[in-house]
Structure formats: structure tokens, C-alpha cells
Amino acid sequence: MRKVTTTNLNGRAYQLEEPAYEKLQTYLGRAEAALTDNPDKAEVMSDIEQAVADKCDRLLTAHKNVVSLEQMTDLLKQMGEVEGTADEAQTAAAGRPKRLFVIHDGAMFMGVCNGLAAYLGLQPNLIRLTFVLLTISTSGVWILVYLVLGLFLPRAETEAELAEAYGKPLTAQGIVARARERAPSAESMERASRLVARVLRIVARIISVASAIGFGLATFSWLWTLWQVVLGRLHLYDQLHIMNGWREWLTITAAYLLVAIPLVLLARLTGRMADNRRQSRLSTVSESSLAVLWGLSIVTLIAFATAYAGNVRDYVQSHAGHLDVGGSHLCVDDSRCDTNGRKSYERPSSPADPQMPGKPTLYNY
Amino acid sequence: MTKDDSYGGLRKGLLEVAVLSVVSAQEVYAADILEHLHGTEFETGEGTLYPLLSRLKREGLLEYSWAESTSGPPRKYYGLTARGTQRLADTKTYLHELTSTLRTLGGNNA
Numbered sequence: 001m002r003k004v005t006t007t008n009l010n011g012r013a014y015q016l017e018e019p020a021y022e023k024l025q026t027y028l029g030r031a032e033a034a035l036t037d038n039p040d041k042a043e044v045m046s047d048i049e050q051a052v053a054d055k056c057d058r059l060l061t062a063h064k065n066v067v068s069l070e071q072m073t074d075l076l077k078q079m080g081e082v083e084g085t086a087d088e089a090q091t092a093a094a095g096r097p098k099r100l101f102v103i104h105d106g107a108m109f110m111g112v113c114n115g116l117a118a119y120l121g122l123q124p125n126l127i128r129l130t131f132v133l134l135t136i137s138t139s140g141v142w143i144l145v146y147l148v149l150g151l152f153l154p155r156a157e158t159e160a161e162l163a164e165a166y167g168k169p170l171t172a173q174g175i176v177a178r179a180r181e182r183a184p185s186a187e188s189m190e191r192a193s194r195l196v197a198r199v200l201r202i203v204a205r206i207i208s209v210a211s212a213i214g215f216g217l218a219t220f221s222w223l224w225t226l227w228q229v230v231l232g233r234l235h236l237y238d239q240l241h242i243m244n245g246w247r248e249w250l251t252i253t254a255a256y257l258l259v260a261i262p263l264v265l266l267a268r269l270t271g272r273m274a275d276n277r278r279q280s281r282l283s284t285v286s287e288s289s290l291a292v293l294w295g296l297s298i299v300t301l302i303a304f305a306t307a308y309a310g311n312v313r314d315y316v317q318s319h320a321g322h323l324d325v326g327g328s329h330l331c332v333d334d335s336r337c338d339t340n341g342r343k344s345y346e347r348p349s350s351p352a353d354p355q356m357p358g359k360p361t362l363y364n365y
Numbered sequence: 366m367t368k369d370d371s372y373g374g375l376r377k378g379l380l381e382v383a384v385l386s387v388v389s390a391q392e393v394y395a396a397d398i399l400e401h402l403h404g405t406e407f408e409t410g411e412g413t414l415y416p417l418l419s420r421l422k423r424e425g426l427l428e429y430s431w432a433e434s435t436s437g438p439p440r441k442y443y444g445l446t447a448r449g450t451q452r453l454a455d456t457k458t459y460l461h462e463l464t465s466t467l468r469t470l471g472g473n474n475a
Contacts, residue, residue, distance in 0.1 A: 010438070031412070040419040047395065047418075050438070051411045054396065057437065080410030 004066050009053040010046060015065055020072035024052065031082035038084065048082060055079075098167035101156035102149070107279050109269050109287075110150035118165045125200050128273070140262070147291075201274050208270035215263040222256035233326035239315040243308060251304050257297035261290050376406055382460070383407040384417060385445065385453045388427060394440040418443065426452055 002017040007024075016024065031048060035041040055075045056067050067075075103114040106124070113131055117124035135142040156165040228234050229248055236243050243251075265287060272279065315323065321336025322329050331337040387393060387401045395414060402408050421427040426449035429441040445453065 012438075035416065038416065038419065040423065044415050044419045047415050047441075048411060051395070051415070054437065078410055080412035082412040083416055 002069070009056070010049045012053060014053065014056050014067065016067045016072065017069050019069040020067055023069065023072050023076065027076050027079075034082050034084035036084070044082075048079070051079065099164045100153060101161060101165040102153045103156050103162070103165055104279070105156075105162070108272055109279060110146070111155070111279075112146055112149045112153070115153065115156065115165060118167075123196075125197055129200060143262075201276070204270040204273035208267050208274055211263045211267040211270065215260055215267060218256060218260045218263060222252065222260070225252050228326070235326050237315075237324050238318070239311045240308070242311065247304065250300060254297040254300040254304075257293060258301065261294040261297075265290060380407050380409065380413070381417065381421065382453070382456050384414070384421070385426065385449060385456070388443050389445050389450065389453055392430075392442045392444045394432075394442050398443070421449070425449075 002019060004015050005018050005021045006013050006015050007021055008014075028045070028048070032041070032045060035044055038044060052075065055078070059067055059071050059075075098119050100119045101115045102111040103118060104111045105114075107114045108128065113127040114124045116122075117127045120127070131142065131146060135146075154161075156162050225234070226249065229252070234248065236248070268283065268287065271277075312323070316333050316336070321331055321333035323332045324330075383402060383405070384398060387398050393401070395411070395418065398418075399409070399411070399414060418427065422429070425446055427443050428446050429443045431439045432442045434440045
């Protein structure tokens, strides 16, 4: 059951289902846009309205007096898009201001570089390379700029928005032209840009493999460190006593995530660039959750650092500039450490730990 | 003739000639033209035909007159002007020349 609306086509009333009416309205809107520069626009529009009316007449009988969405779709397909001439499309393009959007279509990650490339009229890969270089030279801070742009720029989803992003008119030709530009066609690519693309792909592959290896190493270190905790080799004493147990676990894990997540994201992003693959909906979801997890790990680390900085300071002061972790003594404050260093320094022992230095011990809480 | 897309540009360019040919035979209204083209390589819809008719009229190749219809509002009946007749004849000659040029270009085996 759909609502019905009445519309006037060249002086006669027709009853259309609401979605059918909307469809017709957008069709006529596009027709009008395509005919912008046609001096006989009004006449052609009225002829087209009349043609729609004639076709509706043929569909309607005494027993059926409403045009359905399906019939309207079919009818407009028969009519075909109203075409302007190529010249008209060009003039319309010249006078049309561009807008900055995020363009998901053909994006590698969030579509920021893609949107910027459309806005500036440059190759998306060029912008991507610039962003990667900026990220490296700002030791990662530029990523934040990317994320902010990705989250706050409007997303170009409809053909109308895409037309605005690329500064092209919303005509059938414009849509076809964009589709052609987006299609990965070796012929349409110029030689130089093909070479750049190939070099970029190789660089992307190297970064991808390197970050995957980095991720593997980080994971190994994380597991190994946790194992050391289990063995009691990372035991903390006196003022730092409170950090043992789940706090130690959590800190180590948060530090691991802080390093590992950017590596995973980098590996995936560059892997996609190397394979010339597109971002899928699934990977968007999983990568967004990873980004959230990364944020959480930062918050955790900051919270722990603020909460226990005092304890660390007290500990170092009361232990002659040393910090003791498990069996190892680290001099963290040179002005306080003894000249003899380790020899004259006795590892502290807590009541629950009456044993030899280095011997694994676990506290009971 | 195939309806394959690679000939789309060719057909599009020649649609004008096809329309002029249809109109040259008798006075017709737009739906008649579409019906004549239906099933041929030049099959098209109102969306393409109407802007084309308006351009041909502007160029003075076509003219129309209003005629009462038994069913519905009056219709535009299109006919060729003298210029239109001339243009159709010229274009047909030119097309023949093009075809024979293409024949001789590839040797005489075409």
C-alpha cells in the first residue's frame, strides 16, 4: 500500500504513487539541468511532459487509475535520459564550483586523499604519497589531520554530490565520463602516471611487509613479556608493589596495542595500495574498531602514568636512584646512584619476599 | 550491423540522418518517429529524440504544424523544410562517398 499523489502533466491531472512521483520529479529535474543552455528548453520540457502523460494514458484504464512505481521506472527507462549536447555539458562544468568531500568510491582508506585529489584536480596517488611523506616527517602526527578530515568532511555518496566533488555537471554524460575515469583502464592512464603507480605499489609492498614483520615482532615481545610476568621476573617492590598483578598486565598490553595497531593498519593500507584493491565495508568496520582500541590504550597508559608517577619518584628516591624490576637493578637517576653502582647496592626485600635476589616471587593480595 | 556498444558513437552521429529520413517519407509526430525507429539500429527514446528534434528545428531542417488528435491534446506533426530535404540528400551522397572510400582504402577485397 503506497500513498498516492496527484500531479499536473501539461494541464491534465494524473495520479501517481508517491515514489513514482518522486522518480518522475528527479527525472524531469535532470532533464531540465541537461537542457540548461537549450534555447527551446521550455518547449522540449513540455513535449517530454506530454510524452510521459501519453505513456501514462496507455497504462491507465477505468479500473486502474494510479501509475505505480514499477510502471514509472519502466516508462522512464523507455524514454531514456534527456541528453544535452557535449558543449552544453562543458560550459556547465566550467562555471561549477567544486566542493571538498570524502569520496569512498575508489578510496584506499577513508577517501580523504581521493576527495582532495578530485578537489585539486590531481592524481589520488600523488596526494596519498604526499600524505605518507608528511606523516613520516611529522613522526605520525599528520595521521591525526587525516583522521579529523576523514571524520568531519561530508561524504559524497549520491551522483549529485560526486558531480559537485569533481566539479562536473550532473548529466548522463557526466556520470558516464566519471564512471569511465574511475574504471581501472590501463589505456587511459598515461605512461608517466603508470610508472609512478608502479613505483608506489612497490614502495607500498615494502612498507606493508615491513610493518607486518614489525607487528609480528611486537606480538612476540608482548607475549614474551607477559610470560616474564608470569615467571615473576618483572616483579616490582615497595612503593611500586601496587603495580604488580593486573595493572602490570594491562600496562604491557596497552603499550603493545599502542605500537601494534598502527602497524596493522599501515600493513593493511599499504597492502591494499600494492594490490590496487579497494576498501571493503568489512575492513572499514574492523579498522575503525582497531582505531577505537588504540585510543583506549592511550587513555589507559596516560591514566596509569598519572596515577603511579608519584610512586616511581618515591621509589627511586628511597632506593639510591635505582629502579628494581625482578632481578635487575636499573640506575635511572645518575646523581643518586653510587659510584660503585650495582655492587654496593642491595636489592630491597619486602616482607613477602624474603628470598634471594632474582628468585621469582609472586605477591598475594 | 551489431548493436554492440562500440558502434554507439557511430549510430548516435547517424541518428540525425535516420530521423530526417523518417520525416521525409511523410508528416509524422514524435511517437511515430520512435515507432519507425523501433527494432532498427537507431532505436531510441524520447529523452534523446526530443532534444534532437528541437535542434533540427532550430537549424531550420524541420518544421512542425499542430494537428488535432482523436485521443488527447493536439500533436506536433513534423515535416522537412526545403533545407532539410537538401541536407538529407547531401548527407546521403556524402555517406555513399564515405563508404566507397572505405572500400578502396583496404584494397579491393572489401
